[in-house]
Amino acid sequence: MLERWNPLAELDRMVDEMNRLAEALTARPRSAVRLATRPATDVYETEDAVVIKLAAPGAKPEDLEVTIEQGTVTIRGRFGYSLSEDEAKKATWYRREIGAGQFAETITLPRPVDADKAEATVADGIVTLVFPKAETARVKRITIQSRAN
Structure with missing residues (x-):
């Protein structure tokens, strides 16, 4: 049919x-x-700096590389863990949810920063990058004076 x-x-x-x-x-x-x-990423701005935080469990400083060029930050690294060959041969997996691998994140910064004063740390699985704002990007208050006529 x-x-x-x-x-x-x-x-x-x-x-x-x-x-x-x-x-x-x-x-x-x-x-x-x-x-x-890729790891979850937060980017925010404070009065004095632009801050980037990445969740990279198991990452060590030697696993990470941060570069900045023309207002763009690139973060490369490895996260997670791996078993030794002996451990892997003896392991029987029942659940495996912890991610592991390599990543590369490129983030355009919202403001000009002073890259020479940047700080990068890793603690408790969180990579924190702090980029102080360039002097030209900071808010400056100008005092208004009264002028007598």
Whole structure:
């Protein structure tokens, strides 16, 4: 039996497939999915600096590299952990959710900064980069004086 092609029915089927795919992706915690590809990143500004924080569990200073060029910061590194070969051979996994891998993040800074005075630290799985604002980017208050006529 021949069936006539119905484009609306086909569109309806595609929407159902997309919904099923979206449900499958949200079944896992989104943070775990994101961490598998790159660390979560916060960028904010204080009165004196631009601050970048990355969640990179297990990262050590020797695992990280930070460069800045023309107002763009690039952070490369490794995060997570790995078992030694002996441990891996003896391990029977029941659950494995801690992400591990390499990442490279490029962030355009919202203000000019003084790269020579930048600080980078890593503690408790959080990489913190502090870029003091360049003198030209800081807010300056100008006092208004009264002028007698």
